[in-house]
Amino acid sequence: MAAKSNLTNMVLCLTxxxxxxxxxxxxxxxxxxxxxxxxxxxxxxxxxxxxxxEGGELxxxxxxxxxxxxSEYYVSTSGSEVQAYAIRSTTVGFGGPLTLMVGITxxxxxxxxxxxxxxxxxxxxxxxxxxxxxxxxxxxxxPSQKIxxxxxxxxxxxxxxxxxxxxxxxxxxxxxxxxxxxxxKGE
Amino acid sequence: xxxxxxxxxxxxVNNIMLAQFxxxxxxxxxSNKLSTATGMSGAVVFVITLATLVTxxxxxxxxVPFGLTFLQTIAFILVIAALVQMVEIVLKKISPSLYQALGxxxxxxxxxxxxxxxxxxxxxxxxxxxxxxxHMLNLGESVVYAFATALGYGMALILFAGxxxxxxxxxxxxxxxxxPIALVTCGILxxxxxxxxxxx
Amino acid sequence: xxxxxxxxxxxxxxxxxxTFVLLLGMCPTLAxxxxxxxxxxxxxxxxxxxxxxxxxxxxxxxxxxxxxxxPVYIVVIATFVTILQFAMQAYTPDxxxxxxxxxxxxxxxxxxxxxxxxxxxKNGIVDSALDGLGIGFGFTMSLTVLGLVREILGSGSAxxxxxxxxxxxxxxxxxxxxxxxLGYLMVLFNKIAKKN
Numbered sequence: 293m294a295a296k297s298n299l300t301n302m303v304l305c306l307t308x309x310x311x312x313x314x315x316x317x318x319x320x321x322x323x324x325x326x327x328x329x330x331x332x333x334x335x336x337x338x339x340x341x342x343x344x345x346e347g348g349e350l351x352x353x354x355x356x357x358x359x360x361x362x363s364e365y366y367v368s369t370s371g372s373e374v375q376a377y378a379i380r381s382t383t384v385g386f387g388g389p390l391t392l393m394v395g396i397t398x399x400x401x402x403x404x405x406x407x408x409x410x411x412x413x414x415x416x417x418x419x420x421x422x423x424x425x426x427x428x429x430x431x432x433x434x435p436s437q438k439i440x441x442x443x444x445x446x447x448x449x450x451x452x453x454x455x456x457x458x459x460x461x462x463x464x465x466x467x468x469x470x471x472x473x474x475x476x477k478g479e
Numbered sequence: 480x481x482x483x484x485x486x487x488x489x490x491x492v493n494n495i496m497l498a499q500f501x502x503x504x505x506x507x508x509x510s511n512k513l514s515t516a517t518g519m520s521g522a523v524v525f526v527i528t529l530a531t532l533v534t535x536x537x538x539x540x541x542x543v544p545f546g547l548t549f550l551q552t553i554a555f556i557l558v559i560a561a562l563v564q565m566v567e568i569v570l571k572k573i574s575p576s577l578y579q580a581l582g583x584x585x586x587x588x589x590x591x592x593x594x595x596x597x598x599x600x601x602x603x604x605x606x607x608x609x610x611x612x613x614h615m616l617n618l619g620e621s622v623v624y625a626f627a628t629a630l631g632y633g634m635a636l637i638l639f640a641g642x643x644x645x646x647x648x649x650x651x652x653x654x655x656x657x658x659p660i661a662l663v664t665c666g667i668l669x670x671x672x673x674x675x676x677x678x679x
Numbered sequence: 680x681x682x683x684x685x686x687x688x689x690x691x692x693x694x695x696x697x698t699f700v701l702l703l704g705m706c707p708t709l710a711x712x713x714x715x716x717x718x719x720x721x722x723x724x725x726x727x728x729x730x731x732x733x734x735x736x737x738x739x740x741x742x743x744x745x746x747x748x749x750p751v752y753i754v755v756i757a758t759f760v761t762i763l764q765f766a767m768q769a770y771t772p773d774x775x776x777x778x779x780x781x782x783x784x785x786x787x788x789x790x791x792x793x794x795x796x797x798x799x800x801k802n803g804i805v806d807s808a809l810d811g812l813g814i815g816f817g818f819t820m821s822l823t824v825l826g827l828v829r830e831i832l833g834s835g836s837a838x839x840x841x842x843x844x845x846x847x848x849x850x851x852x853x854x855x856x857x858x859x860x861l862g863y864l865m866v867l868f869n870k871i872a873k874k875n
Contacts, residue, residue: 297744305744309751313758314550320762321549327769335772384607387676413676414713414833415849498854503705504789552764552783553757560750589749592706592787599783658702659865666858673855 340378343395343404348375359468379469385461387411394469402433417458440467489627491675496635502593516640520633522584531625534598688809691817698821699868704790709857718826722819732756733811737799752795
């Protein structure tokens with residue numbers, strides 16, 4: 293079936309195939325670049341929207357250091373008044389990085405939290421996204437009244453059963469976001 | 480310390496074969512005999528380390544500066560295929576004995592998804608080790624990570640080949656003979672490795 | 680459809696089932712089947728690449744010099760995989776996130792290169808397309824079944840519909856369960872195959 297090989301046709305064939313394929317991919321990349329950016333932006337917007345009060349106007353991402361790492365935050369304003377801040381915060385859980393979006397109102401209370409990505413064990417640590425009792429306790433959490441760490445460490449957060457490390461990482465992420473919020477406020 | 484954590488994590492905690500399922504085909508294919516498993520492990524360690532080094536550099540100095548990261552998959556697989564071919568030729572010339580030991584496994588490695596998997600992981604994923612911050616790996620870390628991952632693969636392969644040699648001699652129900660019992664054994668081995676999770 | 684064409688199409692379902700008989704493409708089989716939907720999506724993604732690469736390869740095979748045919752095939756396959764990657768990122772970002780690394784790894788899925796080498800390079804375009812479709816459906820079917828079994832046992836749900844409250848036997852969603860479930864399914868498959 294296949295043609296006989298000699299140097300010329302081997303080089304020609306490989307070059308031609310590579311050129312055609314790269315051109316195809318380049319075209320495809322240009323075509324899909326916009327939908328991909330849009331899809332990513334929508335995911336981000338949905339995750340920010342979940343932790344902020346409704347109806348605010350969202351700002352662009354602003355750089356911020358959270359827990360010693362480069363991160364970013366978004367400001368939601370209605371009219372000229374700042375409604376809330378959404379801060380991205382990453383800590384290390386049981387299986388790897390745990391990234392949260394934490395919404396904080398100007399009075400320093402946590403409005404809501406949501407998990408952006410995690411690699412926790414299914415059925416144990418991964419419950420931080422499904423165990424309502426766990427994640428809802430951060431809703432309206434007031435860091436000036438209560439302590440943001442699990443009860444085992446003397447704090448006020450009920451840990452997920454058998455997943456203390458995940459619960460610690462989650463609390464720490466929220467705490468780091470609250471600390472970072474203070475630096476925004478101080479500016 | 481950082482390197483030590485990378486090594487422990489890559490070999491035991493996130494073993495590429497038992498926790499991430501990369502390279503399962505050759506794993507089942509060459510694990511019936513201890514001697515072939517050892518040869519394959521040697522070849523894999525060699526190729527993964529070298530391939531990751533080369534693809535890391537290509538990504539950093541060629542693809543990223545020219546905004547061509549969308550060619551990652553295609554470029555990496557070509558580099559790996561060429562690299563394997565080159566290693567084969569060079570090995571044949573300078574060390575015939577090593578070539579005899581590893582040679583027959585080299586062509587198989589191009590389609591071992593562990594190689595491409597590690598190369599892609601290193602340039603696209605953020606890693607965390609021992610409570611440190613999540614970050615992209617630098618060149619040194621990448622090579623150490625690739626080397627340790629390959630060692631973990633080799634270890635799993637050799638361990639498993641030893642188990643399978645014993646399985647051959649046991650009285651296994653007829654329908655389970657061969658691959659099915661191997662898979663179940665592999666599952667139990669993976670369960671044992673789960674004990675390492677959370678260590679690093 | 681002639682008998683021969685029908686045979687080419689249906690052999691992938693049972694007689695040459697890529698997962699249970701040929702034992703090809705094990706990595707995605709084990710890694711992505713944490714639920715029936717995930718298995719199904721991975722199967723369809725592979726099907727897409729398989730059919731298109733089979734068609735293109737059967738068309739160009741006669742003019743490709745023998746010594747460089749493997750690199751050429753790999754480039755063709757990698758191109759379709761990358762196209763699929765872009766499309767998924769743009770239109771099904773959630774699924775792309777779940778399947779993650781295993782989408783680019785379709786390039787090294789032995790099923791795809793295996794079919795290119797064993798079938799598409801020697802047969803016509805229509806036959807190759809049918810072969811890709813058949814093997815692809817066989818693969819999708821196996822992945823969906825394995826995903827379904829793991830989902831039922833592991834999370835007590837089927838296709839996302841939960842029928843028990845609380846968790847199932849969690850180990851089936853994790854790595855060890857994948858190996859064990861596949862091992863037992865293979866036994867079952869062999870048993871049925873023997874009877875027919």
